[in-house]
Amino acid sequence: MPLLEVKNLRKSFRMKNSLGRTSGQLIAVNDVSLNVKQGETLGLVGESGCGKSTTGKLILQLLHPDAGQVFFAGEELTGLSPKQMRPYRRRMQMIFQDPFSSLNPRMTIGEILREPLQIHRLAPARQLRERVVDLLERVGLSAEHELRYPHEFSGGQRQRVGIARALAVEPQLIIADEPVSALDLSVQAQILNLLQKFQREQGLSYIFIAHDLAVIEHVSDRIAVMYLGKIVELTNAQELYKNPRHPYTEALLNAVPTPDPGHPRPAALKGEIPSPIDPPTGCYFHPRCPYAETICRQQEPLLENISEDHCVACHFVSRVGRYLFKK
DSSP, X not given: OOSEEEEEEEEEEEEEOTTSOXXXXXXXXXXXXXXXXXXXXXXXXXXXXXXXXXXXXXXXXXXXXXXXXXXXXXXXXXXXXXXXXXXXXXXXXEEOSOTTTXXXXXXXXXXXXXXXXXXXXXXXXXXXXXXXXXXXXXXXOOGGGGGOOGGGSOHHHHHHHHHHHHHTTOOSEEEEESTTTTSOHHHHHHHHHHHHHHHHHXXXXXXXXXXXXXHHHHHOSEEEEEETTEEEEEEEHHHHHHXXXXXXXXXXXHTSOOSOTTSOOOOXXXXXXXXXXXXXXXXXXXXXXXXXOHHHHHSOOOOXXXXXXXXXXXXXXXXXXXXXXXX
16 A cells, blocks of 8 residues: 555636636646655656646645545545644655745744644653754754754755754655755755655655756656646656656656757757646647647547556657657
8 A cells, every 4th residue: 555645636726817806717736646655756847837836735735625635544634624634744744945935034943843843742841952953963964053043054954954844753755845946956966865865764755846857867766747737647767767658758858958069959849838727628738749639639638557657648659759869
């Protein structure tokens, strides 16, 4: 049984005009299904605005879905009250994209790390400082940082504090929402190595949300590719990079920079991502797809297995790869 199972998750938001009247409906997440095993990292990748972060918040019940189900360790979370969710808050944590806005600027680092320990009653008062210092040292900081405020740290140090806060309650699943996108490359590598170290030591499961395919390849066991609120391809990381079977995945891989200036590159993906308020008919990707035909404009493809561990939503799976220049 998987640690996390998501079935047919859907979330939309009402859009209002300048007069405050409803002017449309933005479909952020559309029929998303996935699962995560114990000790596994599932990468969730796609362009900005495709619904990745919303999916993470729906899983944690920070947002309530319009439809669908979320199961954690076999127990359904959808529909639970805040009080009923509290035991699961300890077992499921989140690392946010912006390490500054996710930390209370009026609290010291020590207070930030003590708060979850106190809420979940994980340590007596006399042991709180010892636990806080241990958390700081585990993420590469020191006891002297306990009395400082978030604004006194660099971006990488603040993200380490965010990781320490997530680890404080000893969770089983962590959703990392683009945790390194705002950091320098050298700091990115340190944070990624830190996350992988804790996964090995504690058997953690991750959902790693990012738009950087190089980062996703480095950390993921399996990868789900999202486009306009839908998962269009899902398989193991090695298979995805070696044999992409959806045109959008192919386009993302072609967009990854290469260090060889003489390496041939195909034409860039044309057009902008369509508006989720007024998505295209049929396949959402067809206005930008080099393989699109009439059926793509008329009929939405289903996410189906093309092999034992490879799901794709495309009418012309066998054609994909024509424009992919492999290194």
